[in-house]
Amino acid sequence: MRRILKKLHWMDAVILLVVVALGGYIATRIGAELNYNWRWDKIPNYLYRYKASEDAWVPNLLMQGLFATIRITIYSSILALILGVILGVARVSENLTIRMLARTYLEFLRNVPPVVIIFIFFFFLSEQLISALNMERWARGIARSENNEIWSFLFGDMRRFPALISGVIVLALFESAFVGEIIRAGIQSVPKGQREAARSIGMSRGQELRYIVLPQALKKVIPPLANQFITLVKDSSLVSLISVPDLTFKTIELVASTRMIFEGWFTAAAFYFVICFGLSMLFRRLER
Amino acid sequence: MEAQEAMISVNNVDKFYGTFQALTDVSLTVQQGERVVICGPSGSGKSTLIRCFNGLEFHSSGSIRIDGIEVEEDSKDLRRLRQEVGMVFQQFNLFPHLTILENLTIGPMKVQKIGKSEAEARARKYLERVHIPEQADKYPGQLSGGQQQRVAIARSLCMETRIMLFDEPTSALDPEMINEVLDVMVELADTGITMVCVTHEMGFARKVADTMVFMESGKIVEVSPPEKFFTNPESERCRMFLNQILEH
Known part of the structure; x- marks a missing residue:
């Protein structure tokens, strides 16, 4: 100092x-x-409120939103990682059709604004999929049932489960393109000699990828993937546009009903900042 | 009466990279147990030729048969072929994320589907043969170049192939480590395995080679036994090359 x-x-x-x-x-x-009229004193009440009927403090709008954001981020990053690995492998596939399909998907995602992509995915994929799978009724059933603690711990309010799932899918599809590029770069950073050595001891292409190339590639892509994860936390605010009850969505609600514009948004900003900055400090430490 | 088929038979092979011709009308026969040393100036196609033997590259025309298996791109026999042919690379190409023991067992376990304990016993046997049994649990990055190359040889031996290809195995090594690798290769030559080595180590060649091959500009210029090759080579090119590398 x-x-x-x-x-x-x-x-x-x-x-x-x-x-x-x-x-x-x-x-x-x-x-x-x-x-x-600054009313900072009101904000804590929107974090946790006292529920008299249960004689307990329960999360209010902002904390509900924060938890939803954390859930969405975790689930969509797992899904994005899976899709991204598939996409990354497809990008370096020997098969031209597979390579071109992966490239098309990627270029589409890269060259269309995220908001547009999110609406497109939402209307054409998530919404159709969710009604096709009858997910709404199923989730409501769970919400009404007695033992739904685990469910609500994992997915929040089960009545909003379909919205959460759409948010997760849409975000994961969107992020998978970037994860895929990171994976591809990782795969291509593995020296050619490694593949030749694997092939020369008789490994198939699948074995070569699984035992030799991917383990080395994944180790190299951890730092950029960590950065992408932080980006994903921030991008998750976009799903508020499709009525996923995340932090941004809940803040909009709060601001609309209380007119606490600055307090509400500053609090939301502080939450995002603490998560993202905290993660980036954590990753920096882990890298060493 | 049909004669026993040669281990490696190369007939009129051409190889193009785009318009560049890397191999021109190459024909070569290697019998079982024969030890062949291929030498020649850099860019003469030596490495390309032996890389065509296990399908790391593919020839453009002509035919290559290895132990009765035709080498062809997209052939279903390619993996079977590679299990017959071991290869040692100039840059070792050990798997850096695996321990020495795992480097040696991954092939037998995943490709030949043998059990872990059997694979480890085999790995230790061959580590013994290359004189570094004590390094089994280290990672490749912790070993010297010479040790790494010996591990690479052991990795190929673990597949118990009938043919071993060496692609300039000592070229990336510091001078003081060359001998430890060559010693292992000499011992290996005595086991009766079929060997094809691309190398500039003429002392080694004199000691083990049954046949010397000299290549230049993608062509095989001379094939002769070492006594003749080193004392009285037929071609002028070959004589010049030998003079250059044997000068000092």
């Missing part, structure tokens, strides 16, 4: 002062001009 202070120049002090002054000015202008 001492050393950092020593490095500070008087110019740094001036810059800091200007930044603080500017921030303070904007804050007071908002107070004066918008007549904004």
Whole structure:
């Protein structure tokens, strides 16, 4: 700490002062001009609220949203990893058709805005799939049943299960393209000699991939995959557009009903920041 | 009466990379147990030729038969062929994510489907043969180049193939490690396995070769027994090459 202070120049002090002054000015202008009434004291109530009928503290909007975001992120990253490995392997396949299909999928995802992709996947895949599988009725059945603790621990409110699943699928499909590219790069970073050695002891292409190439490739792609995981946390806010009750969606609800625009969004931002920054610090430490 | 078929028979093989011709009308016969050393200047097609023997490359025309199996792209026999032919690479190509023992057992276990204990016993036997039984639990990165190459030889031996191909096995090694690898190869030559070595180690060649092959510009220029090859080669090219590498 001492050393950092020593490095500070008087110019740094001036810059800091200007930044603080500017921030303070904007804050007071908002107070004066918008007549904004800060109500930070209300926020904790939207994290946890006391439910008299159960005599317990239960998560309210913001925490529900946070938990949903965490669930969606975890499930979709697992699914994206599986799809991404398949896609990555397909990208380097010897079969031209498979390679071209993978390339088409990837280029589509890369060159269309995420929001558009999410709507397309949502309407054409998730929604159809969910009604086709009769998932709605099944989830409601579980929601009404007695022993649904495990279910609600894993998936939150079971009545919203179909929405959660659509969110997970849509996000995973979207992220799989990027995971796939990372995997492909990892596979191609394994020296050609490794494949030749595997082949020369009589391994089939499948064995070569499974025992020799993928283990080495996956080890190399852990750092970029970790970054992609953080990106996924942030991208998960996009699923609020298709009414998945994640943190962003819940914040919209909160803001709409209470007009606590800044408090609500600042809190949501803080949650996202803490998760993403915390993860990136964690990954940096693990890399060493 | 039909004569016993040669272990390796190469007939009029051409090999193109695009428009570049890497091999031109190459024919060669290797009998069972024969030890052949192929030499020649770099870019003469030596490596390409032996890489065609186990289907790492494929010839464009002509025919290659290894122990009765026709080498062809997309052939169902390719994996059977590769189980007959071991290969040792210039860059060792050990699997860095596996221990030495696992490097040696993965082929027998996954390809030949033998049990783990049997595969390990076999692996230890061949590690003994290349004189590094004590390194079994290390990873390739912890070994010296010479040790790694000996492990690579043991890995090929573990497949118990009838033919061993060596693609410049000592070229990537520091000088002080070359001998330990060559010693292992000399011992191997005495076991009666069919060997084809691409190498510039003429001392080794003199010691073990039954037949010397000299290649230049994708063609086989000379095939002769070592006594003749080293003392009185037929072609001028070959004489020049030998003078160059034997000079110092």
